[in-house]
Amino acid sequence: MKKKILLFLLFVIIGIQFIRPDRNESVGIVTTNDITQQYRIPADISNILKRSCNDCHSNNTHYPWYTNIQPVGWWMQEHxxxxxxxxxxxxFGTYKPKDQDHAMKEIVEVIEKNEMPLNSYLWMHGEAKLSEEDKAALIDWAKKLRAEIAAVK
Structure with a gap:
């Protein structure tokens, strides 16, 4: 009986490897709605966003090898x-100015509270950890962008 259960579980595990989530990849495609096309983003901020934010907050996720194993890939895609x-x-360009402003306000809040990047992300992506200098730069940038957005309203 145990052998049949183990064999069944093995078939299930192998079978789910063929059910893959859609990938969030549009590498090299930057539309006019991208924040970099809407506002001037300093190089240091752009580098921080690429390293620590864009995997989950853009249309260009870099998928590590382990996301090819299900159910890990499903979990990652949900995140x-x-x-x-x-x-x-x-x-970002599709957001109304009030929503853009709110997004920048949220960035400041989650960075100040050390809520982003998520700890579950940092376990496997240590390079994404924000230094105190990174945090200060992102907060300063988000506040300046809020002022720029308010001026456009």
């Missing part, structure tokens, strides 16, 4: 979809 629902830098 990416949740992140994009909250903030998508690739679609």
């Amino acid at each position: 990416v979809e949740d992140g994009k629902r909250d903030l998508n830098f690739s679609e």
